[in-house]
Amino acid sequence: MLSRGLRLFVLASAFFLTVFLITTDRSQAQDSTTAAADEEKPYKIEKDGTVDWATFSGFRRFNSECFVCHGPDGVGSTFAPALIDSLKTMTYEQFLDVVTNGKTEVNTAVQKKMPTFGTNPNVMCYIDDIYAYLKARSDGVLGRGRPAKHAEKSQEAKDAEAACMGS
Amino acid sequence: MAKRMPASRLLLGLAGVMTLWSGAVLANDDLLKQQQDAKQWVMPLGNYSSQRYSALDQINAKNVKNLQVAWTFSTGVLRGHEGGPLVLGNMMYVHAPFPNTVFALDLSKGGQIVWKYEPKQDPNVIPVMCCDTVNRGVAYGDGMIFLHQADTNLVALDAKTGKEVWKVADGDPAKGETGTSAPMVIKNLVLIGNSGGEFGVRGHVTAYDTKTGKMVWRGSSMGPDADTLMDPEKTTELGKPVGKDSGTATWEGDQWKIGGGTTWGWMSYDPELNLVYYGSGNPSTWNPVQRPGDNKWSMTIWARDADTGMTKWVYQMTPHDEWDYDGVNEMILADVKVGGKDHKALVHFDRNGFGYTLDRVTGELLVAEKYDPAVNWATKIDLKTGKPERVKEFSTEAGGEDTNTQNICPAALGSKDQQPAAYSPKTGLFYVPTNHVCMDYEPYKIAYTAGQPYVGATLSMYPPKGDENLGNFIAWDAGTGKIKWSLPEQFSVWSGALATAGDVVFYGTLEGYLKAVDAKSGKELYRFKTPSGIIGNVNTYEHDGKQYVAVLSGVGGWAGIGMAAGLTGDQEGLGAVGAYKALSSYTALGGTMTVFKLPD
Numbered sequence: 001m002l003s004r005g006l007r008l009f010v011l012a013s014a015f016f017l018t019v020f021l022i023t024t025d026r027s028q029a030q031d032s033t034t035a036a037a038d039e040e041k042p043y044k045i046e047k048d049g050t051v052d053w054a055t056f057s058g059f060r061r062f063n064s065e066c067f068v069c070h071g072p073d074g075v076g077s078t079f080a081p082a083l084i085d086s087l088k089t090m091t092y093e094q095f096l097d098v099v100t101n102g103k104t105e106v107n108t109a110v111q112k113k114m115p116t117f118g119t120n121p122n123v124m125c126y127i128d129d130i131y132a133y134l135k136a137r138s139d140g141v142l143g144r145g146r147p148a149k150h151a152e153k154s155q156e157a158k159d160a161e162a163a164c165m166g167s
Numbered sequence: 168m169a170k171r172m173p174a175s176r177l178l179l180g181l182a183g184v185m186t187l188w189s190g191a192v193l194a195n196d197d198l199l200k201q202q203q204d205a206k207q208w209v210m211p212l213g214n215y216s217s218q219r220y221s222a223l224d225q226i227n228a229k230n231v232k233n234l235q236v237a238w239t240f241s242t243g244v245l246r247g248h249e250g251g252p253l254v255l256g257n258m259m260y261v262h263a264p265f266p267n268t269v270f271a272l273d274l275s276k277g278g279q280i281v282w283k284y285e286p287k288q289d290p291n292v293i294p295v296m297c298c299d300t301v302n303r304g305v306a307y308g309d310g311m312i313f314l315h316q317a318d319t320n321l322v323a324l325d326a327k328t329g330k331e332v333w334k335v336a337d338g339d340p341a342k343g344e345t346g347t348s349a350p351m352v353i354k355n356l357v358l359i360g361n362s363g364g365e366f367g368v369r370g371h372v373t374a375y376d377t378k379t380g381k382m383v384w385r386g387s388s389m390g391p392d393a394d395t396l397m398d399p400e401k402t403t404e405l406g407k408p409v410g411k412d413s414g415t416a417t418w419e420g421d422q423w424k425i426g427g428g429t430t431w432g433w434m435s436y437d438p439e440l441n442l443v444y445y446g447s448g449n450p451s452t453w454n455p456v457q458r459p460g461d462n463k464w465s466m467t468i469w470a471r472d473a474d475t476g477m478t479k480w481v482y483q484m485t486p487h488d489e490w491d492y493d494g495v496n497e498m499i500l501a502d503v504k505v506g507g508k509d510h511k512a513l514v515h516f517d518r519n520g521f522g523y524t525l526d527r528v529t530g531e532l533l534v535a536e537k538y539d540p541a542v543n544w545a546t547k548i549d550l551k552t553g554k555p556e557r558v559k560e561f562s563t564e565a566g567g568e569d570t571n572t573q574n575i576c577p578a579a580l581g582s583k584d585q586q587p588a589a590y591s592p593k594t595g596l597f598y599v600p601t602n603h604v605c606m607d608y609e610p611y612k613i614a615y616t617a618g619q620p621y622v623g624a625t626l627s628m629y630p631p632k633g634d635e636n637l638g639n640f641i642a643w644d645a646g647t648g649k650i651k652w653s654l655p656e657q658f659s660v661w662s663g664a665l666a667t668a669g670d671v672v673f674y675g676t677l678e679g680y681l682k683a684v685d686a687k688s689g690k691e692l693y694r695f696k697t698p699s700g701i702i703g704n705v706n707t708y709e710h711d712g713k714q715y716v717a718v719l720s721g722v723g724g725w726a727g728i729g730m731a732a733g734l735t736g737d738q739e740g741l742g743a744v745g746a747y748k749a750l751s752s753y754t755a756l757g758g759t760m761t762v763f764k765l766p767d
Contacts, residue, residue, distance in 0.1 A: 063626055064453075064623065064625045068298055068725075072626070078722055079299050102294075106290040106293075109245070111245075115295065119616055119619065121614045122613050122614060122616075122619070122620070145627050145629075146607060146625075166614075
């Protein structure tokens with residue numbers, strides 16, 4: 001019981017710290033609830049189903065780099081968690097941390113090991129896109145498979161990609 | 168053969184070429200003889216011909232309906248269990264996925280554990296295994312059990328005690344090199360292939376001395392002739408010499424160095440021809456636009472001299488792959504009549520959806536037909552040139568980067584993956600576990616980083632239009648290239664088949680059923696739901712005059728990724744229909760071996 005309480009305490013501290021960081025980051029103009037809401041909806045989906053470029057790009061990258069373990073469309077596999085569930089509780093910062101630095105949970109019952117993608121441009125250059133896509137999936141506003149319609153790739157996105165990928 | 172161990176060690180002590188030669192002959196004779204003994208199961212695919220056929224007939228088409236569970240055994244590991252146990256005399260050897268535990272069980276003492284080996288491996292190898300931490304089994308030879316670990320270490324264990332005799336690293340997991348395949352022992356050599364095609368790893372098969380673990384030869388899938396072990400004049404493809412440095416000539420610049428063509432499937436051996444047969448996998452990356460050329464010798468059937476590794480012949484099935492159709496599936500050696508003429512044949516069910524029959528002496532292409540009617544990326548294979556006639560609509564190269572090419576059949580999983588087929592010399596039919604899956608494929612530009620995934624394509628997979636089933640279990644005539652019968656299965660059939668002289672064919676399903684069907688008609692005769700989904704291979708053996716059938720269950724592997732049957736649309740996935748049809752509503756994790764017998 002003690003260890004469970006301790007874990008909850010750590011989780012809670014992490015949560016408050018995150019909220020604090022987000023709020024301070026936004027120059028304290030907004031209250032914490034609005035800021036958190038913005039952070040939680042990094043995607044845009046029009047009424048006709050058109051998704052923004054970032055979400056579409058995230059779909060492409062996820063179903064290439066990540067799906068071999070986390071399953072198509074983030075539904076999970078027999079050996080890696082369903083990210084459509086994980087992102088219901090995971091913050092952006094925690095997500096970024098795990099993708100960049102990896103995570104190890106290896107014992108007699110489980111052999112789970114998330115690699116470190118910090119040096120992989122195919123992942124890191126698109127990390128916000130992947131997050132946007134998974135968040136849309138996790139919020140239940142985007143179904144399985146390829147989004148039927150998507151917004152054009154903006155010049156800004158093209159420039160950012162070229163700068164990050166070095167080509 | 169246990170008695171031969173000290174003898175051969177003594178010989179080794181005397182040193183010299185003569186000694187090695189004598190040892191070689193002993194080991195060779197031993198295995199050559201034992202692979203013909205139906206009471207045992209001495210190599211993962213049953214015998215050197217990889218037929219997965221047993222002459223045992225105590226369990227037959229009439230009485231198989233009475234089959235019952237004799238005993239079970241838990242491996243204590245949760246992830247995907249491929250391969251199957253070996254049986255040598257009173258001993259059974261059972262392996263598990265990472266951490267690659269091996270158990271030796273004494274069948275005469277109710278399966279008591281004689282020894283257990285559990286290697287210590289760096290868990291960092293786990294995420295560089297593209298599709299679960301599977302292992303396809305151990306090999307036996309020369310009084311030793313050979314284990315090819317996830318971290319590429321090849322370990323020789325004393326079959327009696329489980330003590331480590333030697334250990335050698337075949338590759339570097341930090342670069343994405345891993346081990347999943349079962350070794351094969353031929354004479355005084357133990358051969359292994361490597362995994363890591365999704366990490367830009369260059370494939371090779373390596374032969375190590377069974378006594379010392381010293382590397383004897385290594386043949387790469389691409390590179391200069393010195394690496395591929397090819398002779399520009401003597402090595403042939405469809406009867407023509409391959410020419411100088413054919414393993415670099417069809418690549419741009421140095422791309423062959425990260426060219427893939429890993430060799431993670433099965434091997435076969437013809438003792439008379441002294442040739443070892445296997446296939447090489449996909450070229451890296453999955454984006455075809457980024458690697459112009461035929462990308463030789465990825466996607467190739469290889470015939471190498473077992474002693475030297477020199478290549479006798481090759482045949483590239485899918486030049487310049489655009490779909491991830493690895494050529495690694497098993498090569499079944501059998502006598503097949505084609506057009507009224509008998510051939511020493513090699514039969515191979517490729518991921519690309521074509522069932523190939525070749526003359527295994529010359530490498531001549533005899534038959535190449537679709538073993539799933541859904542296959543659409545090519546209309547046919549030209550038997551003269553060996554080239555597939557591609558359909559532009561389904562070419563991801565023609566579609567180009569950032570274009571989603573749709574409704575390609577088969578999917579990247581292939582019409583069949585590594586799950587090995589069986590051949591019954593009695594019926595003359597091949598029994599093939601298949602996938603019935605199509606895909607959308609969108610290639611895009613990608614950068615290479617050592618030890619990081621090097622994929623470069625986005626995929627969606629689903630059953631062919633109008634179909635609900637993701638798999639079929641079929642009977643195939645390799646002489647004519649025709650399907651005899653086909654049993655639809657809800658999910659891909661990811662388990663290795665077993666054919667027996669009792670006219671029963673066995674296979675497992677992803678829901679966890681072990682099924683027995685009539686070898687002639689395909690009629691289902693028996694089914695039993697094991698503790699988890701089956702991606703292992705069914706084996707049989709005899710102990711104390713009684714025939715047993717054994718299979719590992721434990722869902723996982725690529726089959727274990729969240730694929731849902733009947734899921735075609737965007738909307739369906741959100742509803743109850745998609746959820747109901749997901750594999751996870753049928754089975755859960757856990758490695759168990761189930762052994763069956765007839766009632767006493």
